[in-house]
Amino acid sequence: MQAHAVPLKTAPTKDFNPFPHTSFGIQMREKRSPSELEALWKEDDMADGSKVKAMVVIMRTNGCCWVKHGGCTMCGYREASLMNVTEEDLLKQLDQALSRYKGEPFVKIYTSGSFLDDNEVPPNVRERYFEAFKDCKRLLFESRPEFITPEVVATLPKNVTVALGLESSNPDVLEKSVHKGFTPEDIRRAGELLKANGLMVRTYLLLKPPFMTEEMAIRDAVDSARFADPFSDEISVNPLNVQRGTYVERLWKRGEFRSPWIWSLIDVFRQLSGTVSSRLMSSPSGGGAMRGVHNCGQCDQKALDAVERFSHSQDVKDLDVSCNCIEKWEAYKRSETILGSPADLDRDFENELVLRM
Numbered sequence: 001m002q003a004h005a006v007p008l009k010t011a012p013t014k015d016f017n018p019f020p021h022t023s024f025g026i027q028m029r030e031k032r033s034p035s036e037l038e039a040l041w042k043e044d045d046m047a048d049g050s051k052v053k054a055m056v057v058i059m060r061t062n063g064c065c066w067v068k069h070g071g072c073t074m075c076g077y078r079e080a081s082l083m084n085v086t087e088e089d090l091l092k093q094l095d096q097a098l099s100r101y102k103g104e105p106f107v108k109i110y111t112s113g114s115f116l117d118d119n120e121v122p123p124n125v126r127e128r129y130f131e132a133f134k135d136c137k138r139l140l141f142e143s144r145p146e147f148i149t150p151e152v153v154a155t156l157p158k159n160v161t162v163a164l165g166l167e168s169s170n171p172d173v174l175e176k177s178v179h180k181g182f183t184p185e186d187i188r189r190a191g192e193l194l195k196a197n198g199l200m201v202r203t204y205l206l207l208k209p210p211f212m213t214e215e216m217a218i219r220d221a222v223d224s225a226r227f228a229d230p231f232s233d234e235i236s237v238n239p240l241n242v243q244r245g246t247y248v249e250r251l252w253k254r255g256e257f258r259s260p261w262i263w264s265l266i267d268v269f270r271q272l273s274g275t276v277s278s279r280l281m282s283s284p285s286g287g288g289a290m291r292g293v294h295n296c297g298q299c300d301q302k303a304l305d306a307v308e309r310f311s312h313s314q315d316v317k318d319l320d321v322s323c324n325c326i327e328k329w330e331a332y333k334r335s336e337t338i339l340g341s342p343a344d345l346d347r348d349f350e351n352e353l354v355l356r357m
Helices: 022-032 065-069 085-101 123-132 173-180 184-198 214-231 247-253 262-272 300-313 324-339 349-355
Strands: 039-047 048-057 106-110 138-142 158-165 201-209 234-239 278-279
Touching: 039 085, 039 106, 048 085, 085 123, 106 278, 138 278, 158 173, 158 184, 158 214, 184 201, 184 214, 201 214, 201 262, 214 262, 214 324, 234 262, 262 300, 262 324
Parallel strands: 048 106, 106 138, 138 158, 158 201, 201 234, 234 278
Antiparallel strands: 039 048
16 A cells, blocks of 8 residues: 555645634734744754754744745644844844853754745855854754755855755655655755765654554655665654644544554664664654654653654664553554544544544
C-alpha cells in the first residue's frame, strides 16, 4: 500500500485557506510587540559529537511567504506572525537574544517561515545575526528550498546548519496531505547544494501527515529518511502535533485524525537504526498530550525519555521500553488497516467533550 492509498477526498485545494485571519489571531498580533522575541530558552543538543547546551531563539517576523497561498495543513505559525516588522525591530530582537546569550556553543534561530527569505529577514539583518554568533560552533536556522540558491549559500558562514522541512519524500503526500508548495526534488537540490558548500543539513520529517493510518505513517517516515539520508547530517522525525487554527485541527476535532503513537516513533527509529548515516533525532512538541504524540498516558513520559536518550546516543538499546499498551497499539494498526480509515478509533464521549472545548 502506498502512502497515499487513503482517499484524499477532503484534501485541501490549491488555494485553500483553512482559517482566514480570525479575530482571535488579530487580537494576539495586536497585543504582541514586533520588537520583542516570541520566546527564548536553553536546551540540550549535539555539536561536534558531544551533548551541549543550545540557546533557542524564536523571532517575530512578517511570517512565512507560503501562508499567502494557504500555508501547510499542520502549521499554526500564522499566529506567531505579525504585520510590518521592521529591520529595527529585528535588530532589537537580536539585542534581546544577546542579553541572554552565555556563550552556548549551539544557537538555533527560528522564524515563522524562512530565515533566508529577504522579505522576512533582510540580508543586512542576517549579516548582523551571523556576526553576533560567529564564534559559536553551530548556528541553525530554517529555510524553504526556493531561497537556497548558489548566490545566497555563498554568503553563509561555515558554522551554519540549515534545517529543511521535507516532511515526506512522497510527492502526493507533500501536495495533498501537507500542502507544502514544493517537491521532494526541490529539497534534494537544496540539500546537495548546501553539502557541496561544506554546510550541515538537518532534515525535518513529519510523522503521520493527515489522511494516513499509523502503518502508512511509519512506512512513509522510514522511506523519507532513506531518501533524505544522502544529503543530510541529521534527520529529525517530528510527530504531528495538532496546532490551533489549522486544517489538521479541524480533522482532529471531527475524529478524523489521531496524533501518532510514541510506539510508532520508536518503531521508525528501530527500522532506521544502523541503516542510515545521518544522526536520527526527535524533540516531540506536545508529547504526552492528546494533541501530541502519545500512548496510553501511563507510559508516555518513560517512552519520551527513551526517545530523548536515543536522539543523543544513537544507541538502539536506549529505546528498550515497554508497556501493556503496546498490544493496544498493534491492535489499533490492524483495525485501521481493516477499516481502511485513519479515523481516531480511540474517540469516546469523554474525549469528545475535551476536544470541543
